[in-house]
Amino acid sequence: MNAIEITGLCKRFTGKRMTKVDALKGLDLTIEAGEVFGFLGPNGAGKSTTIKLVMGLLRPTSGTAQIMGMDAGQAESRRHVGYLPENPAFYDYLSAEEYIVFVGSQFKMEKSLLAQRSEEVLQRLDLWEARKRPMRGYSKGMVQRVGLAQALVHDPEVYILDEPMSGLDPIGRALVKDIILDLKKRGKCVFFSTHITDDVEKVCDRVGVINKGELLVVDRVENILQRGVEGYTVLVINPDKTKEEQFVKKTDLQEFIQQSVMNQQSIEKIEPRRKDMEAFFLEIVAQQ
Ligand SMILES: Nc1ncnc2c1ncn2[C@@H]1O[C@H](COP(=O)(O)OP(=O)(O)OP(=O)(O)O)[C@@H](O)[C@H]1O
Ligand SMILES: [Mg+2]
Numbered sequence: 001m002n003a004i005e006i007t008g009l010c011k012r013f014t015g016k017r018m019t020k021v022d023a024l025k026g027l028d029l030t031i032e033a034g035e036v037f038g039f040l041g042p043n044g045a046g047k048s049t050t051i052k053l054v055m056g057l058l059r060p061t062s063g064t065a066q067i068m069g070m071d072a073g074q075a076e077s078r079r080h081v082g083y084l085p086e087n088p089a090f091y092d093y094l095s096a097e098e099y100i101v102f103v104g105s106q107f108k109m110e111k112s113l114l115a116q117r118s119e120e121v122l123q124r125l126d127l128w129e130a131r132k133r134p135m136r137g138y139s140k141g142m143v144q145r146v147g148l149a150q151a152l153v154h155d156p157e158v159y160i161l162d163e164p165m166s167g168l169d170p171i172g173r174a175l176v177k178d179i180i181l182d183l184k185k186r187g188k189c190v191f192f193s194t195h196i197t198d199d200v201e202k203v204c205d206r207v208g209v210i211n212k213g214e215l216l217v218v219d220r221v222e223n224i225l226q227r228g229v230e231g232y233t234v235l236v237i238n239p240d241k242t243k244e245e246q247f248v249k250k251t252d253l254q255e256f257i258q259q260s261v262m263n264q265q266s267i268e269k270i271e272p273r274r275k276d277m278e279a280f281f282l283e284i285v286a287q288q
Contacts, residue, residue, distance in 0.1 A: 023049040028215075038200030046210055051086075205220060234267060
């Protein structure tokens with residue numbers, strides 16, 4: 001069974017004076033169990049709209065979304081999902097610990113398991129020291145980490161995270177990447193949105209690029225990086241043992257190697273030189 005299945009999903013918002021915005025235009029996307037998928041797109045691309053539709057928080061204009069074979073918004077599907085909304089906001093008179101326990105109790109977790117899990121997630125997200133303070137005194141990054149903690153507490157199979165690294169400092173971002181990689185190791189499915197390419201390059205199996213409500217590309221990260229290969233940096237050892245580094249175009253590599261052999265040079269290292277994910281992303285979005 002697929003973790004997330006989206007078919008022909010469309011969302012048209014009707015604003016004041018009947019202005020219409022097609023935020024999502026027929027999205028088809030399947031995310032397998034155990035997969036980490038990065039949903040990459042610039043501001044206003046339709047990422048949060050998609051996520052809200054999948055969570056059943058918005059009604060689609062047309063199309064369907066399912067989580068673990070259940071329709072979006074079906075109460076039973078919630079058990080299987082950890083959801084981090086965009087800009088999470090909580091009852092700020094509660095402490096992080098009270099809030100996490102409250103969320104866990106909504107999933108009818110057994111009391112001792114809930115106590116254990118809430119300690120684990122608060123520790124993991126570096127909130128343990130602050131756990132008894134009301135959240136109104138938390139910094140933006142701390143609130144974001146509470147958002148992640150509440151998505152993790154019931155140990156679901158699928159994680160839908162709307163910009164999980166947003167508002168975090170480099171240490172916080174690294175922590176979230178680590179958490180996503182841990183989830184992956186444990187066979188969980190993570191679907192997260194971001195507009196930062198570095199976030200997807202490090203942790204995702206596949207990436208989808210969305211812009212203006214349309215999915216432009218879906219591919220495995222290594223394929224995307226491979227597509228961006230422009231050439232190779234080759235370290236050559238000359239017959240007199242001196243070393244030389246040369247740039248060789250993608251199409252010229254075979255010929256270069258043959259020529260080197262004829263010149264009695266040996267090759268110590270060949271490294272691809274490629275456009276990074278950022279360049280790929282900008283190019284794709286600019287082409288639309
Ligand atoms: N409730 C709404 N009413 C009208 N238009 C909306 C509504 N919500 C979103 N939109 C529009 O839909 C489009 C997609 O918005 P969405 O929030 O999904 O983008 P996003 O990719 O999450 O962007 P960001 O990176 O800024 O969070 C935008 O043009 C936005 O203005
Ligand atoms: Mg958004």
